Amino acid sequence: MSDEGSSAADGAARIAELEGALAVRRDEGLARTRRTVEAPQGRVVTVDGHDLLSFASNDYLGLANDPALVEAARAAALRRGVGAGASHLVCGHTDLHEALERELAQFSAPCADARALTFSSGYLANLAILTALAGRGDAVFADRLDHACLNDGALLSRADLVRYAHADADALAHRMRASAARRKLVATDAVFSMDGDLAPLPRLLDLAREHDAWLVVDDAHGFGVLGEGRGSLAHFGLASQRIVYMGTLGKAAGVAGAFVAAHPAVIETMLQTARPYIYTTAAPAMLAAALRAALRIIRDDTARRAHLFALIARFREGARGLPWPLLPSPTAIQPLVCGDSAAAVALSERLRERGVWVPAIRPPTVPAGTARLRVSLTAAHTAADVDRLLAELREAA
Numbered sequence: 349m350s351d352e353g354s355s356a357a358d359g360a361a362r363i364a365e366l367e368g369a370l371a372v373r374r375d376e377g378l379a380r381t382r383r384t385v386e387a388p389q390g391r392v393v394t395v396d397g398h399d400l401l402s403f404a405s406n407d408y409l410g411l412a413n414d415p416a417l418v419e420a421a422r423a424a425a426l427r428r429g430v431g432a433g434a435s436h437l438v439c440g441h442t443d444l445h446e447a448l449e450r451e452l453a454q455f456s457a458p459c460a461d462a463r464a465l466t467f468s469s470g471y472l473a474n475l476a477i478l479t480a481l482a483g484r485g486d487a488v489f490a491d492r493l494d495h496a497c498l499n500d501g502a503l504l505s506r507a508d509l510v511r512y513a514h515a516d517a518d519a520l521a522h523r524m525r526a527s528a529a530r531r532k533l534v535a536t537d538a539v540f541s542m543d544g545d546l547a548p549l550p551r552l553l554d555l556a557r558e559h560d561a562w563l564v565v566d567d568a569h570g571f572g573v574l575g576e577g578r579g580s581l582a583h584f585g586l587a588s589q590r591i592v593y594m595g596t597l598g599k600a601a602g603v604a605g606a607f608v609a610a611h612p613a614v615i616e617t618m619l620q621t622a623r624p625y626i627y628t629t630a631a632p633a634m635l636a637a638a639l640r641a642a643l644r645i646i647r648d649d650t651a652r653r654a655h656l657f658a659l660i661a662r663f664r665e666g667a668r669g670l671p672w673p674l675l676p677s678p679t680a681i682q683p684l685v686c687g688d689s690a691a692a693v694a695l696s697e698r699l700r701e702r703g704v705w706v707p708a709i710r711p712p713t714v715p716a717g718t719a720r721l722r723v724s725l726t727a728a729h730t731a732a733d734v735d736r737l738l739a740e741l742r743e744a745a
């Protein structure tokens with residue numbers, strides 16, 4: 349190593365550049381921090397030694413620490429160990445993954461004879477869908493409030509990314525008509541992750557039919573919750589071979605990962621060509637075992653959803669008099685819009701000092717000027733928990 353290479357000055361300009369950018373982020377109130385949780389997910393979690401009533405997780409059905417899931421994972425770990433060893437196409441694909449895929453395809457099929465493919469995360473699943481189905485010369489039409497990974501998938505595919513006004517099917521129609529792209533693909537969150545509202549899926553499917561386009565439905569926040577747990581397609585009663593359905597398994601399903609359910613030709617194309625599927629290690633079989641247990645609960649335990657929807661109604665009723673506008677969300681995601689980032693952070697901090705955890709969500713995750721508290725309700729909460737949150741919000745107002 350040269351003298352220069354070993355000196356403290358080596359790389360200093362590059363480091364200073366990063367530190368300058370981080371300081372700007374802090375000054376603008378946009379620095380992100382992590383809190384270290386020392387307990388399982390649930391209505392109450394321990395953070396830095398303090399118990400907090402949590403409205404922060406996407407564990408909508410309260411499954412992340414469910415005994416049936418934990419036992420399924422434990423039993424599978426004892427039989428199969430904890431590591432998958434390699435990618436699905438090398439030696440990481442097991443009978444437990446295979447069974448899970450079959451069960452998911454049956455439960456949330458977007459068309460007759462659908463197949464499913466599992467992924468380690470929803471982020472990877474969206475990258476895989478977009479890169480498998482779109483390429484140079486094609487156009488991906490995306491809602492302005494789509495999750496970042498749909499947009500990233502579109503960018504990675506090299507198709508043109510055309511964004512349309514949030515949940516505005518007329519704006520989409522206009523943009524699709526104006527496009528001369530060879531192939532078209534419409535990509536949307538079904539339940540918008542930071543707003544909780546629903547995409548107008550029936551109209552989007554009509555437009556996809558009119559333009560012979562794919563419709564990619566990201567149901568990260570609808571699977572397990574809407575349509576008797578089957579998700580947003582069942583909620584709207586939609587089915588088509590042109591729908592590519594993506595559900596995540598780390599939110600309502602309580603574990604980790606994601607799946608794509610679609611026509612067998614779509615699934616086989618992804619298996620053969622999608623780099624985010626091919627070039628990554630499979631999720632451990634023990635997670636597939638836990639997910640099969642989760643799927644049974646999602647299918648059979650309708651009381652959890654009924655309880656969750658009662659809590660949603662209770663919260664919306666109680667939040668009416670608050671100074672922060674409530675968005676038109678019928679789902680477990682109930683944002684309170686504060687506007688200013690600093691105001692959202694201050695409100696979140698104040699609640700935390702009072703033992704209630706509601707994260708502040710700021711730009712660029714949400715549009716500038718719409719920083720918010722993202723209240724997330726779960727079936728693990730009680731009516732008294734919701735009342736306590738409302739009381740603390742009233743107090744803070």
Ligand SMILES: Cc1ncc(COP(=O)(O)O)c(C=O)c1O
Pocket residue numbers: 468469470471472474495497537539540541566568569596597598605606
């Ligand atoms: C709408 C949406 N799509 C995809 C994802 C990514 O899923 P995952 O967390 O499994 O990577 C998320 C969550 O973070 C999401 O909210």
